Amino acid sequence: MWTQTETSAAPLVVFRIGFGLMMLLGIVRFWVYGWIEKLYIWPQFFFSYRYFDWVKPLGDWTYLLFAVVGVAAACITVGYRYRLATAVFFLGFTYIELMDKTTxxxxxYFVSLMALLLFWIPIPAGIAAARGCRVNSVYINALRLFVAVVYFYAGVAKLNSDWLLDAQPLATxxxxxxxxxxxxxxxxxxxxxYAFAWGGALYDLVIPxxxxxxxxxxxxxxLVVVxxxxxxxxxxIGMFPWIMIVSALIFLEPATHAKILDRIAALLRAGRDTVATACAPVSPARRVAVAVVLAFHLLFPWRYLLHPGEVFWTENGYRFSWRVMLMEKAGMATFRVEDAATGDRVVVNNREFLTAFQEKQMATQPDFLLEFGHFLADHYRSRGMADPRVYVDSYVALNGRLSTRYVDPELDLTEISPDAPPCTWLLPFEDTIYGF
Amino acid sequence: MLRLLPIALLLLLGCQSETEPDEATTTFDRATLLRHWADDLIVPAFEDFSAAAAAQSAAATDYATEPTEASLGRLQEQFEEAYLAWQRVSPYMTGPGESVRLREQVNTYPTDTQRLTARQEIVYELPANTDVQGMPALDFLLFGVEDPALHRARIAEIAGRISTLSGQALSGWQDGYRDDYVASAGSSATASVDRTVNDFLYWYERNLRAGKVGIPAGVFSSEPRPELAEAIYHGALSKRLFLEALAAGRAFYRSEPGLADYLDALRVERDGQLLSERIDAGFVSADAIATDLNADFATQVRLVNTPMLRLYDALQANVILLKVDLLQALSINVDYVDADGD
Incomplete structure (x- = not known):
């Protein structure tokens, strides 16, 4: 795979056009549906990723942020200032995703990491330039590996007893x-x-x-399309199917891509000149960067192994690991703030601070519960409560099991550090899920 | 191979159409469910309440023209009937009930008695004036003042307004909304089943569990707050109102086809027991606890609050089963945001 063979750049150009177009459509769709407003302007509280709590929506400027990302996606599509556009797209899109982990x-995550990878891959501009333009096949293989890993890891994650033996959550x-x-x-x-569960797992494992x-x-x-x-x-699931279908084009042979480009060129009545020179810079540094991104892509999903406890229950390492459509988890959480100094107590109406969507996401994810608990302590302290203690009465139902208590209702959340692994303060999961 | 792609997709669609659902399997039809809810539960409940509100309004007009003990007695009787009928319609604020703002204008309590009795005109449409109208305001004017006759014009005005609002909501259902409601049989967050069940749970949690029981019992505050109970001036009605509301909730849940039925159709079991039975048992135990309470919940809170707290716990146990387990099992969205998942 890492050999120095040269090949047509057509697959990269098709990928660039397809990816850019999907991203542009995604941004426009998000905007048109009013989700910028609903998800990033209306809420008064935002759930942050650890170490990224400085990333917040920008008020009305959030629209500008989306516009910039949309323009960058358009530039990627046509190949104008490709490298700069990809950098802007990666930073802007990632910023958006970090603003509130509710969403x-x-x-x-696929898009963010893919954009980072694309930044290091030299892709010629325009359509005509691709004909006859040669690139190192390493770059095409890197994209193939990236997409293949997503499928394969998603398949491995399905090899658990809930999915295979109970067909959950599909049965729900x-x-x-x-x-x-x-x-x-x-x-x-x-x-x-069962057919969907087993078929889905087999599909993910075999398709790469x-x-x-x-x-x-x-x-x-x-099969990908079907x-x-x-x-x-x-x-x-919104744009996801289309993004994956477009991504899978990278596996087709260069001749097919050349045909696709011909069609596009004919459609646009673009020039049919060919460029016969090697048209992308060959740089070892870029290949190192590509290797680093891929190594991260391969290793990061396994970090859940470092934490004890059932990952479906603690969610420690659940995100960013291609666990896709893998569990049905619902819950409710009622917060109670008590002033240790006076004994006063308040039962919190979550909707006073959170949207319905945020409340729903919070109810089943320990890091959300803890972050909101700490926010409530600060909020009531600023309202004059001398010594606020925060407790949560919470229930979670996972993959067709009866709802059970999630957090000890007598546990003061203000005593728990944001760095404490959830398995140390959550109530234990009273069942076993075998497998990955 | 790639050229076969459109054919493969056609085949995929084509082969579906030839299979009929196996008769032995349980299918649950959301459209039938919605027709039943609309035609057999919701619209009749609005008709009943609208009729009771009209009768109450007529009795109030009679009392205004001729304030006697007898006409007051008849009005108070109609008040009880209308308040009980209200409990049966309150779970169904999806659609016209919501757009008319029926619940907030008919049953916001406690009443601001000072503003209510101040001699000035009340603009009932204002959101700030929901606590000087509706059944709680009538409760005060009919049972909580020295001489109701002094307030008979206002009583007639408020009773008239309740009647008008209920009529508006009813005609909303009859003139078009019913058909839209039944037609929206999908499973998106804005589809009728999801909206109805969300509104029902909102009512169960906020109005039944918290409003009637939890708030007066002091669950949400440092001290019990008996003065926040329902129908405090009548003095012997709040338990009947609660039991009527609980029964209405259970009837909605158990009605066939309905939620319990839907759970059973999907064979939803939890820890070896049907989830539907677990939830129904919750309704039954709340009813049993409430039946033993004082006819007036405010009095019960002042005398012995512990049974009220037990009633709250029983109601709360079902909030969890309804909001977490039932919604999950039926794949009903908890929010109205149609966001993507993955």
């Missing part, structure tokens, strides 16, 4: 889709849940190899 989605989600035309009639069938092997890559690509089309019909 965390695996595919946003699919019956609600019974009203869908055509597919709906099957959605309450138990065997369908089907895509990588020259003989099966077309079959693999067809699979993501299905998930798009069944689940509210």
């Amino acid at each position: 965390y989605l695996n595919h946003y 989600w699919l019956p609600a889709r019974a009203h869908l035309p055509l597919l709906g009639a099957w959605m309450q069938e138990r065997w369908v849940h 190899f089907l895509l990588l092997a020259p003989r099966t890559r077309h079959l693999g690509f067809v 699979f993501h089309f299905l998930t798009w019909v069944l689940f509210p």
Whole structure:
């Protein structure tokens, strides 16, 4: 894979156009749906990632931030100032994702990390330039590896007893889709849940190899399209299916990409000149950077192994690890603030500070509960409470289990450091989930 | 191979249409559920309340023209009937009830008695004036003042307004909303099932659990607050109102097809027991505790508060089962934000 063979740059150019276009559409869609306002302007409190609590929405300037990221995506699409555009896109998009972890989605992480990778990959500008333009095949293989790892890790994460033996959470989600035309009639069938669970796991594990092997890559690509089309019909997952379909194009052979570029060029009536020189700088530093990003991509998802406790319960290492559509967790949390000095107490209405969406996300994630608890202590201290102690009565139901207490209601959250691993202060998970 | 892609997608869609649902399997039809809710529960509840509010208004007008012991007695009787009918419609504020702001204008308590009895005109539409109107204001004017006759014009005015509002909400349902409601049978956050159940849970948590029991019992404050109970001036009505509301909630939950039914159709079991039975048992135990309480909850809080706290705990246990377990099992969204997931 790391050999110095040169190959057509067409796959990279197609990838650049596809990625840029998807990102541009994603930003426009987000804007048009009014989500900038709903998610980043209206809320008065935002949940921060540890060490990134300085990243906050910018008030009305948040629109400008989205506009800048949208323009950068447009520049990536057409290849104008590609490197600068990718840097701006990576920084802007990542900033947006860090503003409130309520909105965390695996595919946003995919986009951020992919943008970082693309920054180090030389991709020629324009469409015509790609014809005859040669690049080191390392870069194409790096993109392939990146996408393959996402699928494979998502497959490995499905190898657990809830997914395989109980078909959870699909057995919870699919019956609600019974009203869908055509597919709906099957959605309450138990065997369908198992077929989807096992099929999904097998798909994720096998698809990278089907895509990588020259003989099966077309079959693999067809499966990618069919699979993501299905998930798009069944689940509210926004742009994700389209991003993955476009990403999977990278596995096709350069001749196909050349054809795609011809079509685009014809559509745009662009010039058909070819450039015969090597058109991308060859730099060892870039390859080192690519290797570093890929190493991070490969290793970071395994950090949950460093923490004791069930990762579905503690969520320590759950995010940023390609655990996609993997659990159904619901909860509710009622906070109580007591003044140790006077004995006064208040039961908090979460909605006074949080949106419905934030409240829902908080109820099942320990780091959210703790952060909100600390915020409440500060809030009531500033309101004149001498010695606020914060307690939470919380219940969580995971993958079809009965709801159970999540945090000891007599535990004072102000005594817990934000760095304390959740397994040290959560109530234990009274069951075992086998596997990854 | 790539050229086969459109064909593969067509096949995928095509082969679905040929399969009919197996008769033995349980399918649950959200459209049927919505028709039942609208036609058999919600609209009849609005009709009942609207009729009771109209009867109350008529009795109030009679009393205003001829303030006698007899006409006051008839009005007080109609007041009780209307207040009980209100409890049966209060869970259903989805749609017209919400747009008319029915619940806040009909049953915001405690009443601001000073502003209510100040001799000035009340602009009832103002959000700031929800606590000088509705059933709680009538409770005060009919049972909490020296001589109701002195306030008979205002009583008639308030009773008239309740009747008007309930009529507006009812005609909202009858003139168009019912059809939109039934047609929105999907599973998005704004679809009718999700909205109805969210509004129902909001009512259960805020109005039934907190408003009628938790707040007067002092669950949310440092001290018990009996003066915040419902119908405090009547003095012997709040338990009946609570039991009526609880029964209405249970009836909605158990009605077929309904939520309990939906859970059973999906065979939702938790720890070897049907979740539907667990929740129903919660309604039953709350009812049993409440039945033994004083007819007036404020009095109960002043005498012995512990049973009120036990009632609160029983209601709270079902909040968890309803909000966490039931919503999860039925894949009902908890918020109205149709955001992406992954």
